[in-house]
Amino acid sequence: xxxxxxxxxxxxxxxxxxxxxxxxxxxxxxxxxxxxxxxxxxxxxxxxxxxxxxxxxxxxxxxxxxxxxxxxxxxxxxxxxxxxxxxxxxxxxxxxxxxxxxxxxxxxxxxxxxxxxxxxxxxxxxxxxxxxxxxxxxxxxxxxxxxxxxxxxxxxxxxxxxxxxxxxxxxxxxxxxxxxxxxxxxxxxxxxxxxxxxxxxxxxxxxxxxxxxxxxxxxxxxxxxxxxxxxxxxxxxxxxxxxxxxxxxxxxxxxxxxxxxxxxxxxxxxxxxxxxxxxxxxxxxxxxxx
Amino acid sequence: xxxxxxxxxxxxxxxxxxxxxxxxxxxxxxxxxxxxxxxxxxxxxxxxxxxxxxxxxxxxxxxxxxxxxxxxxxxxxxxxxxxxxxxxxxxxxxxxxxxxxxxxxxxxxxxxxxxxxxxxxxxxxxxxxxxxxxxxxxxxxxxxxxxxxxxxxxxxxxxxxxxxxxxxxxxxxxxxxxxxxxxxxxxxxxxxxxxxxxxxxxxxxxxxxxxxxxxxxxxxxxxxxxxxxxxxxxxxxxxxxxxxxxxxxxxxxxxxxxxxxx
Amino acid sequence: xxxxxxxxxxxxxxxxxxxxxxxxxxxxxxxxxxxxxxxxxxxxxxxxxxxxxxxxxxxxxxxxxxxxxxxxxxxxxxxxxxxxxxxxxxxxxxxxxxxxxxxxxxxxxxxxxxxxxxxxxxxxxxxxxxxxxxxxxxxxxxxxxxxxxxxxxxxxxxxxxxxxxxxxxxxxxxxxxxxxxxxxxxxxxxxxxxxxxxxxxxxxxxxxxxxxxxxxxxxxxxxxxxxxxxxxxxxxxxxxxxxxxxxxxxxxxxxxxxxxxxxxxxxxxxxxxxxxxxxxxx
Numbered sequence: 001x002x003x004x005x006x007x008x009x010x011x012x013x014x015x016x017x018x019x020x021x022x023x024x025x026x027x028x029x030x031x032x033x034x035x036x037x038x039x040x041x042x043x044x045x046x047x048x049x050x051x052x053x054x055x056x057x058x059x060x061x062x063x064x065x066x067x068x069x070x071x072x073x074x075x076x077x078x079x080x081x082x083x084x085x086x087x088x089x090x091x092x093x094x095x096x097x098x099x100x101x102x103x104x105x106x107x108x109x110x111x112x113x114x115x116x117x118x119x120x121x122x123x124x125x126x127x128x129x130x131x132x133x134x135x136x137x138x139x140x141x142x143x144x145x146x147x148x149x150x151x152x153x154x155x156x157x158x159x160x161x162x163x164x165x166x167x168x169x170x171x172x173x174x175x176x177x178x179x180x181x182x183x184x185x186x187x188x189x190x191x192x193x194x195x196x197x198x199x200x201x202x203x204x205x206x207x208x209x210x211x212x213x214x215x216x217x218x219x220x221x222x223x224x225x226x227x228x229x230x231x232x233x234x235x236x237x238x239x240x241x242x243x244x245x246x247x248x249x250x251x252x253x254x255x256x257x258x259x260x261x262x263x264x265x266x267x268x269x270x271x272x273x274x275x276x277x278x279x280x281x282x283x284x285x286x287x288x289x290x
Numbered sequence: 291x292x293x294x295x296x297x298x299x300x301x302x303x304x305x306x307x308x309x310x311x312x313x314x315x316x317x318x319x320x321x322x323x324x325x326x327x328x329x330x331x332x333x334x335x336x337x338x339x340x341x342x343x344x345x346x347x348x349x350x351x352x353x354x355x356x357x358x359x360x361x362x363x364x365x366x367x368x369x370x371x372x373x374x375x376x377x378x379x380x381x382x383x384x385x386x387x388x389x390x391x392x393x394x395x396x397x398x399x400x401x402x403x404x405x406x407x408x409x410x411x412x413x414x415x416x417x418x419x420x421x422x423x424x425x426x427x428x429x430x431x432x433x434x435x436x437x438x439x440x441x442x443x444x445x446x447x448x449x450x451x452x453x454x455x456x457x458x459x460x461x462x463x464x465x466x467x468x469x470x471x472x473x474x475x476x477x478x479x480x481x482x483x484x485x486x487x488x489x490x491x492x493x494x495x496x497x498x499x500x501x502x503x504x505x506x507x508x509x510x511x512x513x514x515x516x517x518x519x520x521x522x523x524x525x526x527x528x529x530x531x532x533x534x535x536x537x538x539x540x541x542x543x544x545x546x547x548x549x550x551x552x
Numbered sequence: 553x554x555x556x557x558x559x560x561x562x563x564x565x566x567x568x569x570x571x572x573x574x575x576x577x578x579x580x581x582x583x584x585x586x587x588x589x590x591x592x593x594x595x596x597x598x599x600x601x602x603x604x605x606x607x608x609x610x611x612x613x614x615x616x617x618x619x620x621x622x623x624x625x626x627x628x629x630x631x632x633x634x635x636x637x638x639x640x641x642x643x644x645x646x647x648x649x650x651x652x653x654x655x656x657x658x659x660x661x662x663x664x665x666x667x668x669x670x671x672x673x674x675x676x677x678x679x680x681x682x683x684x685x686x687x688x689x690x691x692x693x694x695x696x697x698x699x700x701x702x703x704x705x706x707x708x709x710x711x712x713x714x715x716x717x718x719x720x721x722x723x724x725x726x727x728x729x730x731x732x733x734x735x736x737x738x739x740x741x742x743x744x745x746x747x748x749x750x751x752x753x754x755x756x757x758x759x760x761x762x763x764x765x766x767x768x769x770x771x772x773x774x775x776x777x778x779x780x781x782x783x784x785x786x787x788x789x790x791x792x793x794x795x796x797x798x799x800x801x802x803x804x805x806x807x808x809x810x811x812x813x814x815x816x817x818x819x820x821x822x823x824x825x826x827x828x829x830x831x832x833x834x
Binding site (some may be wrong): 457460461463464465466467468469470471485486488489490493494497 | 606627628643646647662691705706709
């Protein structure tokens with residue numbers, strides 16, 4: 001897989017802060033990955049997304065050491081507009097990131113800024129709406145949409161810039177379970193079918209596990225753990241120490257003493273439970289006293 | 291809260307007209323109604339304008355606004371007849387005396403003024419309720435060369451008004467739930483009494499503003515290339531026809547006023 | 553009405569505008585000292601119902617009684633003595649320069665001064681574990697700490713009913729746990745707690761009772777264990793039961809509806825023991 005973004009020994013300090021938000025991060029993002037980033041608040045997750053979408057060093061004030069490469073170029077040498085055509089951004093607040101009053105205008109906004117021809121913009125709108133499955137919202141006013149719909153419009157608007165990667169900062173934190181599932185399923189689909197690279201900051205690990213190819217745990221401005229979800233979840237004690245809530249499946253199976261074999265989906269878990277019931281091992285629980 | 295001049299989305303010919311055509315149309319109607327001074331012709335124009343509103347499928351909203359306009363028209367009419375002192379006296383407003391005479395000319399003049407006002411305001415209401423604010427501003431950017439940044443600021447401010455109103459409501463509720471009262475505070479202390487609402491609002495607005503700026507920045511705002519627009523505001527055949535119609539209207543009204551009347 | 557009733561809602565209907573009903577004929581009785589969760593998807597009416605409990609909204613028809621008092625004609629500030637309401641986002645209320653002043657705002661509005669006021673504030677700060685932060689600028693605190701400031705500022709008004717609107721939204725895991733443990737502690741001391749949430753793990757863990765709302769109606773009212781066992785209710789309420797509940801049901805090794813990991817583990821081991829005894833005996 002091609003390396004898409006590379007952070008070299010990157011540190012960042014916000015201008016109004018006395019502490020580094022990121023401390024010497026080394027990070028490779030490869031084309032086609034679905035990375036979930038999680039960790040307690042203040043760990044540096046949002047700052048990391050800013051480094052991927054060009055907000056750092058272009059927009060956010062502060063001091064940065066180290067390098068950020070997007071392909072061959074350092075992002076400091078590219079304009080945010082250029083970066084936006086390769087890395088799309090979606091933010092937490094569904095309301096504040098919608099710039100225009102109508103869905104169609106919202107999706108057109110980015111391409112318009114880039115000087116794309118009206119005909120091409122129209123076809124990009126069609127395409128984005130279809131991809132996200134929100135054709136029926138085209139003429140709607142953005143303020144009348146539900147939170148989940150707003151976030152899907154934001155994703156469509158980012159995709160209209162034709163990026164190959166999406167960076168999303170807790171897009172589901174203000175949504176209900178229905179809206180959350182919609183967004184996460186959509187991201188899974190975009191990654192699988194459209195080969196869009198996804199970097200998703202998320203607290204709700206439960207549902208996102210089956211889509212993630214890689215899980216990054218951040219703590220105090222550093223990357224504490226980084227690897228395939230099953231491997232990372234195997235270090236349950238480290239995660240709990242950092243303050244990451246284990247998905248219930250994970251904590252259940254580690255409590256059942258099935259270390260090293262953690263199912264990432266329900267059907268998988270069903271099979272393992274059947275196996276557990278049949279199995280001779282009783283784990284660390286003794287049935288006579290347990 | 292709905293006001294009379296809110297955009298009402300419908301798919302009609304009037305809605306599809308170029309906003310510029312509609313601006314010119316409203317100005318043309320203003321000109322026509324000033325040129326014409328015959329009750330009959332003005333009445334005819336008003337009927338045409340109202341028919342246009344019905345055609346634009348906004349009659350329900352127009353009717354609401356029209357009732358208010360009617361009250362204003364009556365007031366305007368009364369003021370005119372009282373202050374118009376020329377011509378032959380028809381009757382006195384206070385019967386049995388010769389106080390406040392009302393003349394025939396005064397009656398006619400009052401009616402003309404009232405009709406003019408109704409035509410002008412009705413046509414602007416139709417214009418505003420069939421034209422999206424953004425479209426109106428964008429056409430000004432494109433055709434009248436208003437700088438995009440200012441127009442964008444204006445449109446975005448409009449877009450965020452409902453958002454901020456919702457925030458104010460939540461903040462008010464949160465403070466009320468802690469026993470906060472604004473009623474019964476003396477005017478001198480009013481400013482201080484607003485602090486519990488104003489401060490959270492300012493902080494939340496700043497945060498929202500920053501989010502908005504981030505969203506714009508990551509969507510190539512100020513990319514340094516000439517901006518394009520999804521909607522191409524070319525002048526279509528329907529616009530040319532409408533403009534011709536308005537031109538004919540102005541010429542006709544001049545003819546009716548100056549050629550026929552004398 | 554008996555003295556053990558905190559909240560009584562009778563045939564409550566509420567319409568924002570004519571014809572569009574946000575709440576339809578709600579009947580609900582909450583006893584003193586209960587801890588109850590309001591659940592349902594966004595727009596189902598949970599918050600609208602909760603806002604009727606402190607008078608922020610008044611019924612279009614029907615009645616709401618708080619500790620026996622009809623809310624009709626009562627102001628929010630009057631009802632605040634009975635019902636504390638913690639909003640979802642603490643930043644909608646924090647406006648003072650210090651945590652102490654922020655917490656004192658409510659009781660001051662109630663007319664408290666001097667030693668009484670100080671006592672109330674210090675008590676509330678202690679309950680939420682922020683007693684050393686009295687002179688701190690609230691916006692210097694983390695989101696989780698600000699949520700606790702908001703909670704303290706409501707606690708300081710000393711109401712015996714507490715409503716919390718999504719108290720853990722936007723908080724990380726540790727912060728959420730802290731807030732919920734705090735609330736559970738208040739419940740143990742006898743307060744009536746009503747909390748709105750989407751998180752069924754919180755419901756399973758903390759709520760004695762839950763109501764499920766959909767389209768402005770209460771479609772279910774009962775113990776979480778019973779409601780989690782009703783697939784139809786779960787579906788129409790757009791809820792997601794805890795994964796262990798689902799797994800236990802699909803695994804078929806227990807007859808009860810499992811609420812948490814401990815129950816799951818207990819039941820699965822018991823089942824294994826039974827199975828192995830059967831094997832031994834046969």
